[in-house]
Amino acid sequence: MAKQNGYKVTLDKLTALCKRRGFIFQTSEIYGGINGFWDYGPLGAELKRNIRDEWWRAMVQSREDVVGLDTSIIMHPRVWEASGHVGGFADPMVDCKDCKRRYRADTLCEEQGRELIVKEDGFELPAGIECVECGATNFTEPKSFNLMFKTFVGPVEDDSACAYLRPETAQGIFSQFSNVMSTSRQKLPFGIAQIGKAFRNEVNPRNYTFRSREFEQMEMEYFVRPGEDEKWHEYWVDERMKWYEQIGLASESLEFDVHPQEKLAHYASACTDIAYDFPFGVQELEGIAARGDFDLKQHQEFSGKSMEYFDEADNERFLPHVIEPSAGVDRVALALLCEAYCEEWLEKKGDDVQIADPEAKQPPQGYERRIVLRFAPKIAPIKVGVFPLLKNKPELVDRARDVYKQLSGSWSCFYDQNSAIGRRYRRQDEIGTPFGVTIDFDTLDDDTVTVRERDSMEQVRVKIDDLESHLGKDL
Amino acid sequence: MAKQNGYKVTLDKLTALCKRRGFIFQTSEIYGGINGFWDYGPLGAELKRNIRDEWWRAMVQSREDVVGLDTSIIMHPRVWEASGHVGGFADPMVDCKDCKRRYRADTLCEEQGRELIVKEDGFELPAGIECVECGATNFTEPKSFNLMFKTFVGPVEDDSACAYLRPETAQGIFSQFSNVMSTSRQKLPFGIAQIGKAFRNEVNPRNYTFRSREFEQMEMEYFVRPGEDEKWHEYWVDERMKWYEQIGLASESLEFDVHPQEKLAHYASACTDIAYDFPFGVQELEGIAARGDFDLKQHQEFSGKSMEYFDEADNERFLPHVIEPSAGVDRVALALLCEAYCEEWLEKKGDDVQIADPEAKQPPQGYERRIVLRFAPKIAPIKVGVFPLLKNKPELVDRARDVYKQLSGSWSCFYDQNSAIGRRYRRQDEIGTPFGVTIDFDTLDDDTVTVRERDSMEQVRVKIDDLESHLGKDL
Numbered sequence: 022m023a024k025q026n027g028y029k030v031t032l033d034k035l036t037a038l039c040k041r042r043g044f045i046f047q048t049s050e051i052y053g054g055i056n057g058f059w060d061y062g063p064l065g066a067e068l069k070r071n072i073r074d075e076w077w078r079a080m081v082q083s084r085e086d087v088v089g090l091d092t093s094i095i096m097h098p099r100v101w102e103a104s105g106h107v108g109g110f111a112d113p114m115v116d117c118k119d120c121k122r123r124y125r126a127d128t129l130c131e132e133q134g135r136e137l138i139v140k141e142d143g144f145e146l147p148a149g150i151e152c153v154e155c156g157a158t159n160f161t162e163p164k165s166f167n168l169m170f171k172t173f174v175g176p177v178e179d180d181s182a183c184a185y186l187r188p189e190t191a192q193g194i195f196s197q198f199s200n201v202m203s204t205s206r207q208k209l210p211f212g213i214a215q216i217g218k219a220f221r222n223e224v225n226p227r228n229y230t231f232r233s234r235e236f237e238q239m240e241m242e243y244f245v246r247p248g249e250d251e252k253w254h255e256y257w258v259d260e261r262m263k264w265y266e267q268i269g270l271a272s273e274s275l276e277f278d279v280h281p282q283e284k285l286a287h288y289a290s291a292c293t294d295i296a297y298d299f300p301f302g303v304q305e306l307e308g309i310a311a312r313g314d315f316d317l318k319q320h321q322e323f324s325g326k327s328m329e330y331f332d333e334a335d336n337e338r339f340l341p342h343v344i345e346p347s348a349g350v351d352r353v354a355l356a357l358l359c360e361a362y363c364e365e366w367l368e369k370k371g372d373d374v375q376i377a378d379p380e381a382k383q384p385p386q387g388y389e390r391r392i393v394l395r396f397a398p399k400i401a402p403i404k405v406g407v408f409p410l411l412k413n414k415p416e417l418v419d420r421a422r423d424v425y426k427q428l429s430g431s432w433s434c435f436y437d438q439n440s441a442i443g444r445r446y447r448r449q450d451e452i453g454t455p456f457g458v459t460i461d462f463d464t465l466d467d468d469t470v471t472v473r474e475r476d477s478m479e480q481v482r483v484k485i486d487d488l489e490s491h492l493g494k495d496l
Numbered sequence: 497m498a499k500q501n502g503y504k505v506t507l508d509k510l511t512a513l514c515k516r517r518g519f520i521f522q523t524s525e526i527y528g529g530i531n532g533f534w535d536y537g538p539l540g541a542e543l544k545r546n547i548r549d550e551w552w553r554a555m556v557q558s559r560e561d562v563v564g565l566d567t568s569i570i571m572h573p574r575v576w577e578a579s580g581h582v583g584g585f586a587d588p589m590v591d592c593k594d595c596k597r598r599y600r601a602d603t604l605c606e607e608q609g610r611e612l613i614v615k616e617d618g619f620e621l622p623a624g625i626e627c628v629e630c631g632a633t634n635f636t637e638p639k640s641f642n643l644m645f646k647t648f649v650g651p652v653e654d655d656s657a658c659a660y661l662r663p664e665t666a667q668g669i670f671s672q673f674s675n676v677m678s679t680s681r682q683k684l685p686f687g688i689a690q691i692g693k694a695f696r697n698e699v700n701p702r703n704y705t706f707r708s709r710e711f712e713q714m715e716m717e718y719f720v721r722p723g724e725d726e727k728w729h730e731y732w733v734d735e736r737m738k739w740y741e742q743i744g745l746a747s748e749s750l751e752f753d754v755h756p757q758e759k760l761a762h763y764a765s766a767c768t769d770i771a772y773d774f775p776f777g778v779q780e781l782e783g784i785a786a787r788g789d790f791d792l793k794q795h796q797e798f799s800g801k802s803m804e805y806f807d808e809a810d811n812e813r814f815l816p817h818v819i820e821p822s823a824g825v826d827r828v829a830l831a832l833l834c835e836a837y838c839e840e841w842l843e844k845k846g847d848d849v850q851i852a853d854p855e856a857k858q859p860p861q862g863y864e865r866r867i868v869l870r871f872a873p874k875i876a877p878i879k880v881g882v883f884p885l886l887k888n889k890p891e892l893v894d895r896a897r898d899v900y901k902q903l904s905g906s907w908s909c910f911y912d913q914n915s916a917i918g919r920r921y922r923r924q925d926e927i928g929t930p931f932g933v934t935i936d937f938d939t940l941d942d943d944t945v946t947v948r949e950r951d952s953m954e955q956v957r958v959k960i961d962d963l964e965s966h967l968g969k970d971l
Contacts, residue, residue: 043679049572049671051799055649055659058570060672063563063680066690070552070564077545083904085911088538089545093710094693095533095645097524114651123651170570170647172661174530174709176589176598176699178646184530186647186661196524197535204518205538206912215541218569218693224651234649235568324526429558436560437681 030362032300057226057234067402076239087212092193103323111165113144120155126163168221186220194242195316212243237350244341254311269397274298288315297356307348314340361394394453398495404432406449410461412438421460505837507775532701532709542877551714562687567668578798586640588619592627593634600699601638643696661695665713670791687718712825719816729786744872749773763790772831782823789815836869869928873970879907881924885936887913896935
């Protein structure tokens, strides 16, 4: 799928729209907010629901070889010892001794074209690194800071009660591998998928909702025979790329980022990111990693329970290898919003409103600007706007409410009777509603309504009885 | 809807089935588990998805007057000061000084037919209360224990960084009331609904998944004009009861529990629970409370931001009152499992298998026992089982896979080719799959398949092309 025009939104414009129309709010905004946490308003909540549903449909429902799972956010702390997160999931940090500002040491160095020095027992700042705030070069020693949120289960707040909020959903899958395998009757290769919240105590949350402290993951672990890693890694990179195009991201906005061999974790044989061209740069949407048998082996060792797969045909036991496509719901939502956002000049041509030449350097005379979110219909938060032409004609209002009731059995709809019909269309354009249905005086005579399509703004008359089948082709 | 037979499952039988078939596992079971946390296996994950979807459809999608929301689990700590949770959300606890066992003081007293003494500055155990473990009467003073899980946001673990995992989703709704009101164009009465995880550090998690430390809520705040509380409270009690019957709970398994006026919180004018007859007693599924303007008023006071609604018609500002239907996904899932579970004797009548007289005191000769989950079709985790009659006939297997592919575009299906067809039916009965589709030799001639219905076990021949419309009537 190609992007429909070259419009590229700025982050300022996007965040303003998201706040104004109720896609995204700052968490606890009335108390000044809390850095790294975001709430999704009515439209954002529907957008996220659609993303989750499309992912589940593609990854679980339509596949014979993948089952779902829904594990808890707080797990036994040994899970995170086995996974390596207690020991290794940390960022190096420094404080400016003069102005007290805190930095991630590696990012600070990178931004100044340098590299953080890795020593055997820790890290060291190269000489000359400056505080961005006050210009001083007077920093504390870099200190590791574990990114897991800690809490205490039960009434005693000591080490024995310490637990963590999961920093990824994947370990819930690995820890239940044997239970799922024995109950689901799956044979290799097969996958276990789950969607859920994860938490990372980021030192510097940034780029709007892109790097936040609470976020939602869609992860799948696909278990394969050892030796088949490469084949299945390629398969999943390909599948996942197709999915992003299906939900409406243009191929020219997407990039592969293949991690070079020397930058991979010791147990991994491949990792490919799918990245999107955000207003703040090309950044990861999803990572597809070939992780070998690292996770199952670790849990087998730490728990003392066998994680082996028994192959009946060959009568052998072994640890499967795993391919992990891991995506972020919030990142996909943000990419879809960036991709969909478009501003156009509209001009009146006779009775019709048309999109002016996007290549024109000047707005046409008497033009009107429209903001439109060109969401793929299945991703759009609201599918159909329903409008009586006039709100002071009870016969139109009644018919419109009937149509609303009829359609809202199948889709999220929005009923609006206020202000001129053109302005109502424009309000739905701005939130990406693909169809508008208008009930007018002809409706009372012949039971037809006007169906207006968002992108082309073309209008056709459709029988009320045929609305579901007419709209259903695209929704 | 009436229960189809009088079968009442024990908790032991239910938990065994849930583990054996992959509905519910203990979290981190390989590490010995963690008390009060549960994972949902492949079938449990689908069951929960269906519950959430049905709730969202009924409460948001099909209603003009309700919008959705999706707020973060970690919010600004002032939210919980305003809501009263920091000060008041606590249980009184005592420890046995002899054997060190810990109890909730009020529960311990109740179980011994006594009542915990409430004093001005705390609590006191009545004399003679015994430790259930060791029989001693030597307890510590009752001490309040706050049920919120605590964590630290940012790298410093001090009071200024302290935050909580939300103990309810409702406060996310109240804290965003103004943002939602101004972006969603709703007029009173209207509702804001959300589904999400919540956490309570229960002293004694118990009754399987019923009282756990991590759970999922479905909450809606319905804002009304002051004075209309009673009318809307009645409306929602009625609506919610209908919903439980629609998803398959028999009316005779449900009860209303109307809280007496003297037991209500000072700000509440009514609270009615909908309770279900679980194997461990009649317990709350959902509470429907009339909370007045308490929450909005508290947030207005603590944030200094107006929470008032502006009524354009009457040109006045006021704080709306609220009706709160608050349900638990996990509790609804558990109730549906209890309600659906049934054991029957089957007897052979000629070529057919029939359900033996449920009133008969003795199993019929040559009987077979079947376990069946009588889920309402829209709640069932798997909708259709697809079976080739024989797995060693490629032409049957190929057609069956085609049918699987065709149906799994619309519903969660399960493909199974192993063991005798009767056993495959029985495996699907046990997880509540409403339909089985069998591809046999006739299929190859006339493109029809056998569709078997779970409860009646009746079989009909259906054209493959008509399968969606035939099954779609019930799914």
